[in-house]
Amino acid sequence: MSTATTGSRAESAERDPKTPAAAPAGRRRVPWARLPGAALIWVFVAFCAFTFLFILLSSLKSSYNVLNHPFRLPTELKFSNWSKAWHDGGFGPAFVNSVVVVVVAAAGTVLLASPAAYVLGRNQNRVSGGVSMYFVLGLGIPMQIIVLPLYSIMAKMHLIDNLAGLIVLYIVVNLPFTVYLLMSFFASLPGELEEAAALDGVGPGMTFWRIMLPLARGGLMTALTLVAIACWNETFLALMFLQTNDNFTLPLALVNFLTQQQFTGEDFGVMFAGVSIAVLPMLALYAWLGRRITEGLTLGAGK
Amino acid sequence: MTSATVGVRRGRLQGSPLARRRRRVFGPFLAPALILYTVLFMVPTVYSFYASFTSWDGFSNPRWKGTLNYDHLRHDPAFKDAFFNTMKLLFGCGIFLFVLSFAFMLMLREMKGRKFIQGFIFLPHIVSGVALAAFWDFLLNHDGMLNKGLHSFGMGPVDWLKPQWQFNAILLAIVWINTGYYVTILMAGVDRIPPYYYEEAKLAGTNSWQRFRHITLPMSWDVVGTAAVLWTIGTVKIFEFILAFSGSQGNLPTTNQWTSAMYVYGETIGGTSPIYDFGRACAGAVVTLVAVVVVVVVLRRVTSRDRLEL
Numbered sequence: 001m002s003t004a005t006t007g008s009r010a011e012s013a014e015r016d017p018k019t020p021a022a023a024p025a026g027r028r029r030v031p032w033a034r035l036p037g038a039a040l041i042w043v044f045v046a047f048c049a050f051t052f053l054f055i056l057l058s059s060l061k062s063s064y065n066v067l068n069h070p071f072r073l074p075t076e077l078k079f080s081n082w083s084k085a086w087h088d089g090g091f092g093p094a095f096v097n098s099v100v101v102v103v104v105a106a107a108g109t110v111l112l113a114s115p116a117a118y119v120l121g122r123n124q125n126r127v128s129g130g131v132s133m134y135f136v137l138g139l140g141i142p143m144q145i146i147v148l149p150l151y152s153i154m155a156k157m158h159l160i161d162n163l164a165g166l167i168v169l170y171i172v173v174n175l176p177f178t179v180y181l182l183m184s185f186f187a188s189l190p191g192e193l194e195e196a197a198a199l200d201g202v203g204p205g206m207t208f209w210r211i212m213l214p215l216a217r218g219g220l221m222t223a224l225t226l227v228a229i230a231c232w233n234e235t236f237l238a239l240m241f242l243q244t245n246d247n248f249t250l251p252l253a254l255v256n257f258l259t260q261q262q263f264t265g266e267d268f269g270v271m272f273a274g275v276s277i278a279v280l281p282m283l284a285l286y287a288w289l290g291r292r293i294t295e296g297l298t299l300g301a302g303k
Numbered sequence: 304m305t306s307a308t309v310g311v312r313r314g315r316l317q318g319s320p321l322a323r324r325r326r327r328v329f330g331p332f333l334a335p336a337l338i339l340y341t342v343l344f345m346v347p348t349v350y351s352f353y354a355s356f357t358s359w360d361g362f363s364n365p366r367w368k369g370t371l372n373y374d375h376l377r378h379d380p381a382f383k384d385a386f387f388n389t390m391k392l393l394f395g396c397g398i399f400l401f402v403l404s405f406a407f408m409l410m411l412r413e414m415k416g417r418k419f420i421q422g423f424i425f426l427p428h429i430v431s432g433v434a435l436a437a438f439w440d441f442l443l444n445h446d447g448m449l450n451k452g453l454h455s456f457g458m459g460p461v462d463w464l465k466p467q468w469q470f471n472a473i474l475l476a477i478v479w480i481n482t483g484y485y486v487t488i489l490m491a492g493v494d495r496i497p498p499y500y501y502e503e504a505k506l507a508g509t510n511s512w513q514r515f516r517h518i519t520l521p522m523s524w525d526v527v528g529t530a531a532v533l534w535t536i537g538t539v540k541i542f543e544f545i546l547a548f549s550g551s552q553g554n555l556p557t558t559n560q561w562t563s564a565m566y567v568y569g570e571t572i573g574g575t576s577p578i579y580d581f582g583r584a585c586a587g588a589v590v591t592l593v594a595v596v597v598v599v600v601v602l603r604r605v606t607s608r609d610r611l612e613l
Contacts, residue, residue, distance in 0.1 A: 049423060168343070
């Protein structure tokens with residue numbers, strides 16, 4: 001931010017860096033000294049851009065061209081890769097499964113987390129503090145600790161290889177983060193509206209539903225998006241709990257496809273079409289809600 | 304004075320009709336999330352500790368066998384690999400990642416189009432690790448893109464994925480995937496430093512290294528600490544990238560590529576011939592969790608002490 005103000009002084013700084021007036025321009029003194037760093041960043045950016053362009057473009061090329069001319073633009077657009085991936089590669093049903101799981105799990109998580117986050121965020125006492133800590137604790141517990149007892153529980157309830165079972169697990173494992181995220185949103189809302197509602201005789205349930213929830217819309221949207229991203233990409237639990245191809249979500253379909261390929265000969269065009277099916281929705285979501293996603297994901301670090 | 308009046312107000316609010324109504328919904332609002340979280344998250348956590356002292360296949364009742372699982376772990380090469388690799392990710396990868404992220408962040412602050420760049424390098428963090436692994440494999444494979452590129456410059460193919468390099472290829476990918484995320488976190492921390500600190504330091508005739516050393520670093524130290532904790536927790540979750548990158552033909556990756564999560568999967572239901580040794584896998588997970596807790600506590604200590612020195 002201060003670069004704008006220092007810019008005009010850059011020239012005088014070059015002459016005499018010691019004088020106080022010139023000092024602010026220190027960073028502009030030798031721009032070429034920063035060049036290697038800037039170049040490195042641009043290489044990094046270019047690589048990231050290249051990765052996704054490459055995946056998308058390769059999904060429209062023949063396997064031969066992907067392999068032998070990886071850097072060439074597609075000469076013809078082979079949309080048949082996509083239909084092959086969708087129908088024969090198992091990505092179609094997996095896409096549908098993923099969408100169902102993501103939508104229900106994200107909605108379920110936010111539905112359960114928001115009332116809890118509301119009372120925890122608005123009540124500042126020892127009980128709510130303790131319960132908040134109890135939720136935050138879950139952020140530090142890795143999946144591999146809980147997964148085996150969960151496996152046993154789910155097996156007893158016949159929820160292994162069952163999408164509904166997976167949805168329940170996704171809701172549970174996303175609760176700690178979502179409660180934590182929404183707590184700070186609810187805590188930041190002004191109290192006057194609640195008081196006014198109470199004076200008007202609006203019940204606490206209604207106050208939450210009609211007044212506080214709409215006010216926390218931004219936070220709810222962020223929570224929905226982040227849970228959706230987490231579930232869309234989740235692989236470990238899916239791999240533990242799903243067994244048949246009909247139930248596979250996209251990451252599993254992709255793992256499965258990569259495995260199959262090694263037996264049946266590789267079709268890289270179809271492979272990248274499959275990869276695109278898994279990646280493209282996230283890219284679209286990011287293009288649409290980018291700021292929300294980065295801010296939500298990095299929010300916790302500020303505290 | 305003000306704090307006293309606030310105290311009085313709060314005291315009055317505690318007993319106000321509003322507070323009482325709020326307390327009435329406290330239980331019902333909290334209960335569903337709290338019960339589900341307790342039953343399917345915290346109870347399994349505690350149970351895992353218990354199961355680590357038993358012989359258990361996940362279906363029949365666990366049988367107590369004391370610390371035998373832990374004794375076994377000490378001599379289990381697969382576990383040693385998994386644990387050592389996780390630590391390699393945590394420290395080796397972590398130090399590299401943090402130095403790179405911090406450097407990128409500092410340079411980005413002075414570059415045009417910083418938001419745009421930040422947006423771009425964040426991308427790998429939000430897509431599936433399996434998808435990235437497919438790309439990474441295609442890049443480094445023997446017939447892959449990198450060798451094709453080298454070939455057009457007349458250089459011979461390099462075996463990037465030979466066994467002793469393969470895990471390094473994974474480490475590099477993990478750095479690539481996470482850099483954007485940590486740049487953003489660190490940036491948010493450094494952005495909070497009030498600009499007048501820098502302005503005054505400049506008036507005092509400091510150079511940019513001194514400003515970095517005496518303002519940026521100490522003032523962002525607690526964010527670095529938090530980011531390090533996030534990284535510590537994150538590394539033990541690394542799983543699908545390695546599975547998709549190093550696994551082949553339906554088999555799990557060889558154990559020298561394993562991480563903590565892979566061990567739990569591999570010792571129970573993973574692979575072509577599942578082992579179902581839930582007890583030992585739980586012990587492995589417990590050891591990892593304890594290691595994480597120790598690292599987090601140490602990190603907290605270190606970062607809070609340095610903050611006090613300010």
